[in-house]
Amino acid sequence: MKVAIFNNETSESQRVTKLLRAEIDRVGLEYDAAHPEVVITIGGDGTLLSAFHHYVDKLDQIRFVGIHTGHLGFYTDWRNFEIDDLVDSLVQDSGQSVSYPLLDMQAIYSDGTVDKYIALNEATIRNIIRTMVCDVYINNQLFENFRGDGLCISTPTGSTAYNKSVGGAIMDPNSIGFQLAEMASLNNRVFRTLGSPIIFGAQTKLMLRLRDVNDHVMTCDREKLRLKVQKGSRYLMELSFQVSQKKIYFARYRHSNFWNRVKDSFIGGAK
Structure with missing residues (x-):
């Protein structure tokens, strides 16, 4: 599998990028920013939007994965302390994805x-x-x-x-x-x-x-x-x-409930 990382410039995103890049090399995944199969964004929804437009001509060849290093995002499923779990999912990847219009x-x-x-x-x-x-x-x-x-x-x-x-x-x-x-x-x-x-x-x-x-x-x-x-x-x-x-494809290694995200983001502690 060919993997690329697309990150913003915050210190936390830079730190996570270094950790993730080291883990990718350790497990033997191929890093290829020009022709990736999976693009991992590190930052927030804005970073994923930037990655989307950067690779817009290759959407049919790419699945995205988002790591958020700040507030909860709607496109970012993983937290900055879950690098090991994410890399394990990449290694065991079977092509699973979800698409959106x-x-x-x-x-x-x-x-x-x-x-x-x-x-x-x-x-x-x-x-x-x-x-x-x-x-x-x-x-x-x-x-x-x-x-x-x-x-x-x-x-x-x-x-x-x-x-x-x-x-x-x-x-x-x-x-x-x-x-x-x-x-x-x-x-x-x-x-x-x-x-x-x-x-x-x-x-x-x-x-x-x-x-x-x-x-x-x-x-x-x-x-x-x-x-x-x-x-x-x-x-x-x-x-x-x-x-x-065209559609955007996300590599979904675990289910993230959209309506739970809506509730957490806009309603909070409603019971």
């Missing part, structure tokens, strides 16, 4: 060019100066005219991240689909939107057609791929979203 995003510009992105958590579009105005199409049919701060489009596993903070629903990670959540929409006698999150199925295509070409910013997995969408005479016209053909 991803989000395809296409940005269509005024000059006819198209940029393509893939999100593990979410994509967002907002206007940083004024109210954002766009037409929302579902399967090529006009659904509503949105006015507000912006829109967040998230995957099931990303529903506990930024999506939740803007009032989106938490989706079961076994669902195949994606979600649209509003950011501070304007709802009055003149302007009206649905005003609630919308969960789409696996075959749905969502399109956003912008009314104003100035001062928009879009993101893919938040800070990881932040882009200003206007450059000279080239400006963003449309964004489209749908469930990706």
Whole structure:
């Protein structure tokens, strides 16, 4: 098996990386950062997001494993004191995995060019100066005219991240689909939107057609791929979203209950 390590720069993550690398060498696993079969991330969910985008062109060849060295993460199953147990699981690996859906995003510009992105958590579009105005199409049919701060489009596993903070629903990670959540929409006698999150199925295509070409910013997995969408005479016209053909795979050596994580993270000691 070929293994790679992807870590953040904290002192604790650096310490765990050295320990893990030594154990990998000791048991005879092959370390290969260029063409790994298993990528072990050390840090938190942000580190795993970075690793995901670093290896995005090799997703069908890689399974991820996350070690968290700080607060509990939704993508990180192992603690920093479980290195020996993790290495034992790597040695005994039989190819077990669990997969989750991803989000395809296409940005269509005024000059006819198209940029393509893939999100593990979410994509967002907002206007940083004024109210954002766009037409929302579902399967090529006009659904509503949105006015507000912006829109967040998230995957099931990303529903506990930024999506939740803007009032989106938490989706079961076994669902195949994606979600649209509003950011501070304007709802009055003149302007009206649905005003609630919308969960789409696996075959749905969502399109956003912008009314104003100035001062928009879009993101893919938040800070990881932040882009200003206007450059000279080239400006963003449309964004489209749908469930990706690709998936992310995690090497699951033990079961981690998603709803227990949700409870621990957001509710705490409820009985």
